[in-house]
Amino acid sequence: MISLFDPVILMDILLIAISGTLICAAVHFIPVGGAPAAMAQATGIGTGTVELAAGSGLVGLITASYMYAKEPTITMGLVLAAGAMGSMIMLASTMLAGGLVYSFGVGVPFASAQVKRDPITGGRQDTYVSKGTQGQGIPTVCFVSGVIGAALGGIGGALIYYVLMGIYSPLITSSAAAVAGVFTMGVFYVNSVIPSYGVGGTIEGFHDPKFRRVLPKDVATSFVVSLICGLVAVLIAGGMV
């Protein structure tokens, strides 16, 4: 029987809360432009925060779970790294393919509307922003920010999965991966939705002024919500016999 006052369980709940917070922070790094970006009227990837964060994070979950299944004695660090790797590759592939469409299919130069020069390459941005838009395409700084975000999201998802597998495996050996996977997906969605209220649909990445403005509040909210998620994750284990 699992006790809520067991220090190990308390630590697990805390780790789930930290993982959720990591996912929430990750969403702020990912350059999402929403519907305007799909019309090349805003910088970033042309879809919503929830879709993209969950999509990349879940690929990370697949790679992390496979690593854990193949080597059950593997260190936690490698499982988290596998999650980050899968997530980063998914988002990088998406942004690269998206860049191809912006460049060759739509015909717009990549430009950020939030900074005059790209903080990484130093290239001019403001002169490339077309009239009546908030920038377009995925400049290098957005790409790098997105990759960092994907890594954080992948680590967060893998950490939740790793912790939950530790709790569920002794109780329900064969179904533990399924329950842990579904719960991780749930925590992913919860923590992808929270920042979407803060960022209001579009954010360019860590160089966007919005990033500093909304991140603290969103992260605090996410920590509390993820703590509750962690508590529920442990409570449902009470019915596993």
Added chain:
Amino acid sequence: MVLDLTMSMAILALMGALATIAGCLEDLESDVGSQSNPNSQVQLAPQMNFLHRIYNKAISGEPISNGLSAVVGGVVATVLLDAKFFPLAAIAIGAFIAAMIHGIFSTTAYAGRVASQTRFKQPLYMDIMRYTTPSIIAHNFIVCFCLVAIAYVQYVILGYPFTIPFLALIWGISVGAIGSSVGDVHYGAEREFQNREFGCGLNTSLSGRIVRKAESGLRNSIDNVWFCAKFGGPATGIGLGLTVFLSSWPTTIFGYTVRAIIAGLVIVAVMVVLNRLIELQAKNAYGPYKEDKNEKEAAA
């Protein structure tokens, strides 16, 4: 199942090919039915007095609707596999049922959306519904078939810990996310506003003023998917194909070690460089749109 390196790579290549087809067809399905972000323009057009003959389904966000389709296909396939059906038949029947359910959602979504636009005098064209819906179902069938096949390979041959429906759900969500991020831009920013000069940028004030004339006659969704199949669809296929192939390639080659993680990081670094090269190419080809104030003053 224990596989040697050659077989592992063959399986990986098969998964990459399936993912490429799934990605491509998913984007084309969202174009022929008009879903996700670019559909906001199709939805807005009647309000700007731009009545059109474009299908307008948008069941939900692409990841969710594709996740639903894929998981339905995965569940049916799993049930049939338990009933000792051949895997190929089980996957095909699962995908067919999922596609039919997707078709039902498409018709109700189209009818519902157009009905909500009565005050803008947007008609519901029955001929459009009649010959576009089968095309949506056909595209979705191929997507579901490929995704459930990937899930089957991962679960049965590679021994992933998640079940076929759950893996199909995750790949459905991912294919939707990629299709929404990549191919939709070709539909939304280029095809819907094709009367603008290529490379001129798209002013926000143009919102809703979509192109309604086709190469011949009035434009419909079949014309749109014909155009997007030339670039947006294949680009989406590349996106998902790369994701599936490259996310598994490091562990296939280097095993479950730190070296595999380093290989993954190198792949990401290469992609950053490639994106920079595309960025430079685009800037040289189309921009800048404005003159630099300092340069202007110096010239004066």
